[in-house]
Amino acid sequence: MKKKVKKKIGQLHLWLGLASGLVLFVVALTGSLLVFEKEIDQYINPEFYIVPNVGKEKKTIDYCTAAIEKQYGIEKINRIVVYNDPKRTMTIIGKDTDGETQIFSIDPYTGKVLGTIAQDNRFFSVILNIHRHLLMHDIGEIITGCSCLIFVFMLISGLILWWPKKVKNLKQRLTVKWKASFKRVNWDFHSTFGFYTFLFLLIIALTGLTWSFKWFEDGMYFIANGTSERLSVKVENPTKIDPQSDKVSFYQSIYQKTDSIFPYKGNIQIRMPADTVNSILVLKENLEFNIPNQSSALYFDKYTGKNIEIRPYESFSKGDKLKRLIYPIHTGSIYGYPTKILAFMVCLIAVTLPITGLLIWLGKRKKKAAH
Known part of the structure; x- marks a missing residue:
């Protein structure tokens, strides 16, 4: 029975891999570039940064x-x-x-x-657009999201297929026989490096799903908070008509108020509302934290510049704090260069998995044709 189940899993692993392989290749390749986006862009366009x-x-x-x-x-x-x-x-x-x-x-x-x-x-x-939407807007986002879901299954099913029947075979599953035939090296590479990167790729894939599916993000909030409700990132503007007052130091005043309310060392981002209803959102990232993307929030009247609401990072729910961790975890920036390098290497291995998997399938087809 177990053998039959494993065979069915193997078939699903094969066909789903063939169906999503090209998309996964593109997403992994663009993802590897995005890991060092800031470093690469600063090298190419130093005037934008320094x-x-x-x-x-x-x-x-x-x-x-x-x-x-x-x-x-x-x-x-x-x-x-x-x-x-x-x-x-x-x-x-x-x-x-x-x-x-x-x-x-x-x-x-x-x-x-x-x-x-x-x-x-x-x-x-453009790279981010390819990574998330394949340059195809909402349809592309659905395709990459579904492919990411398939990839989660591929990782879990791959681990099941990799798992040796006997402990004595474990060493063989953990090494690549580089001196063997190309077919064996390719199979070993796919299987062994797929195992070594399993946990890291699973984390990257699961965090990536939060951008593709609202139901997945709701589930994340439910696990953290016991409810899918979250802190709203929008606050309605109290002033409905622009008083047309003097605004010579409008943005500077918002900046100074933010710096005064949150006196820690940090970067300040002023976001103007895209609509006519909501107020200005200001985020100040705390650079004194060891982990990036930990920001407190303030809201300002978009006409008067008056402070409406203060939301320190400490007041955020567990779900909102977890959401803030998703980006640095997904991109590998959570602990600086050590985790960035790890994420980059893991993404490169992910790029090879659809290729080595395809070669395994072609080898099996060739073998069947010969018989």
Whole structure:
């Protein structure tokens, strides 16, 4: 009976692997690039990240936004990111008159634009689009999501198929016979490295599902909180009509209030609402934490700049704190370069699994044809 079950699992492993192999190859390959996105992009485009000279005093944020609004015809500011590192440029994202989203790198000491690029044309924006949507919008997201689910099954079924019947065969399953025939080396590589990377790939795949399926994210919250309810990232704006008051230091005031309320060392991100209903969300990432992406939140009136609500990271539910961990776990940035290097190597091995699996299947077909 056990032999029959294992045979059925083997057949499912084979056919599901063939059906999703190309997608998994693309997702794993783009994922390996995204692990070192910041490092690669900083090397290629240093002007987007590092200021030419560290000055004594920074220009106000409003000075910088006014400059790009006038010079580049930016009609709406979407996001502003101010970094704690004095060498770091300021990032401003806004929509131009054509409705295209532009990313600006600003020297905060001079207000000068050091670099600009359309968000959709940015190399890593394209890579991320391929990784999540295969350049096919919602349909692509469904395909990558379903492929990710299949990959979870492939990992578990692969472990079942790898598991030796006898303990004495364990050593054989843990090594690759490099001096054997190509067919044997290929099978050993697929099986052995699939086992060694099993846990890491399972974690990456499961965390990736939170971006594909709401039901999976709801399940994560239910496990953490006992309910699928979560902290809303939107707060309705109390002022309904713009009083058209003087806004010379509007963004700077929000920045300073945030820095005062949360005095720890951190990067501040100001997010303007995409609609006409909600308020401004400001996140301050705590760089004093060992783990990245741990941010406290504040909400400001988008017309008056008045603080509406304060949500320290400590007040977040277990589910919201877990959600904050998903990105650094998925990308391998959770413990810096050691886990990044590990994630990169694991992704590269994941790239090989559809190829070695296909070669195993072709070898079996060839063998059957010969008989």
